[in-house]
Amino acid sequence: MADGRYWSRRFNPMFRLLRRRTMILFLFVLLLYIFYILSMPQKGETVRWYKEWHLINASKASHRIADYKTALLPLPKNNGTGSDLLLTLAAENLLTWKNLELTQNSGKIKITLKSGLDAGAHAKSVCQNLTGNLSYKGNFPLPQMHYSSQYSLLYCPVEKVGSTFWRRVFYILYGKSLQIYNHPLEVPIVDALTQKYEILPRLVRMPNQVRIFLNNSFKFMFVRNPFSRILSAYVDKVFSPNPVYWKNFGIPSIRNSRNNASKHSLTCGHDATFPEFLRYVVESESTLRNRDSHFKGMTSLCKPCSVHYNFVGKMETFERDAIFLFHKLGMKSFVQAMSDKFTSMSVYDSIVDSIKGPYHWKRNIDRCIPFEQSQRRTWRKLQLKGIISMSQSYPFREDEVSKETFIHVAWNAHQNSSTEELKAQKKTVAQEAFISVPLRDLELFTNVFKDDFTIFEYDDSPEEYFNRTQNVQPVSQYLSFKSV
Structure with missing residues (x-):
């Protein structure tokens, strides 16, 4: 008993000190959490903050539109008549998604044949007939999507449909490598596959902000028969x-x-x-x-009836569709290379x-x-x-x-x-x-x-x-x- 009282007197002050420090630490963490909650924008403020954030990125994108004229491929002539051959490429305003005519040798480039923009519109139309509703809904594939804040760009990868190529593109867009690449195929495949993708804005993880984010991003995917x-x-x-x-x-x-x-x-x-x-x-x-993602359905992977893709490229026209996107994003070096x-x-x-x-x-x-x-x-x-x-x-x-x-x-x-x-x-x-x-x-x-x-x-x-x-x-x- 004497030994018990001795050790009790010995360690009781230490136990009291530890309890006091634990309480102080708890109160400190609680205050930090309260400060965090109070500093968070409220519902209306959240929307306003996100729009301001997007406009900053959109203003950067608007400067790239001027580069389209110098980023165009030389156009072939049509049977010696001197008129520009109509391409299946198109340019689209990054801010409004309206078609934009571009000047090349005093001519115009227009969409005349079915393009990835048409395929995206068709998918949206079919989904409307299937669901009777065009609102964004369901489970979004955002975690697997590749994102570029610089270009307000979202890409949903589908295995066996050129996904490695587009991972190489995003690898270059991230700009984390010390190596300078002239085009995506120079990027080692292992580097592209192990790249950590850019993290989506925290607000996008809030369900009520997903629709705003998707509406203000250019979304594309590629499909295949x-x-x-x-x-x-x-x-x-x-x-x-x-x-x-x-x-x-x-x-x-x-x-x-x-x-x-x-x-x-x-x-x-x-x-x-x-x-x-x-x-x-x-x-x-x-x-x-x-x-497995290599044979899982494309609609199952990318949810085209929940995410209305602006552009749906096809493996059957991969080169044409890829060059269109390079034009759209002002990637002049890719086009030239x-x-x-x-x-x-x-x-x-x-x-x-x-x-x-x-x-x-x-x-x-x-x-x-x-x-x-x-x-x-x-x-x-x-x-x-x-x-x-x-x-x-x-x-x-x-x-x-x-x-x-x-x-x-x-x-x-x-x-x-x-x-x-x-x-x-x-x-x-x-x-x-x-x-x-x-x-x-x-x-x-x-x-x-x-x-x-x-x-x-x-x-x-x-x-x-x-x-x-x-x-x-x-x-x-x-x-x-x-x-x-």
Whole structure:
């Protein structure tokens, strides 16, 4: 007992001091919180503050409009008549979104053909018919959107629709790199993918301020025919040597469809067929389980009926739409650097990216297939993507070649492939892929992605895929693993 009283007398003053300090700290934090609440703008003040904030950024944007004249591409002449050829590009006032005619060589540039602005207006019209309401509503994809306060710009990325390219654009817009890039394709892909995006203004996180923010931002997204998008996902992530996606997509696709799958297939997932992959995607989207952004619906990703996009670009007209946006944003250096070689630079970038990946994953690839076979698959991947002609056979005899040699030879093979041949080849590859899918699965696919087909104006029942004499025609030429 004596010892207890001794230690009690010893430590009681210390306990009282700690309690006093804790109370003082609590009161200090409470006062800071009260001060913060009192300094916050009220409802009307919040709107006024946000408008003032936007006008400051808008005034900066207005100065860029004057740069459009010097940022334009040289216009070709129309059959020697001297009149400017009407472009499918357009310029739009950054503040009012009204069409703006721009002078070029004493002529005018106007919108004459369907553009991304028309596609955006069409999506808005379809959504109005579907919902009967054009007010901003629902769950907004703001957390995943890329934002630039300098340009009052919002971009919603859709995987397999040029999203890496636009991430590179935003990487340059952020201006955090010490490296000076002339155009987006110079930005290393890993840098663009790991970039921390600009944080949206705090006020946007308040539900009543979302509509104001969206109305005062230029919003754009890019879309793609759902058929070509799902085929591209398969070619890039499953058919080509990619052990990461073999595990994520290949194994579950085989497990979901193949009755007598070998242990090797269930362990590696390296030989999942396109029909197996498509069936897995349909089931994932139907049940909303195990979904992945590479095949998730575009309307599901970007909510076009909740966010009314000013511009909806398309993969089928990617170069034209990208150059339009560069014009719109006054990115003169991008236009000058890419205007006459956009396609060739994009193709070379795709070749390099396709070839370098397997060398990085070599150890894991070797556990499933010989590396020489993976290189053959990479070559076939470039053929499936319409980059190298099927007449250009795999050229290497040795078991393994350096990636520099591989890139050099693949680029030469592309240059020796005719544009007409590659275009026809891509069409044949797609036809072979989709007629190998049972009609029932194909109908389920179009039903699952019905909104994507409707809102973005794509044919959901192309004759070349559905009008066939047999329910299934097995792959034999391009997508067969045995032919690689």
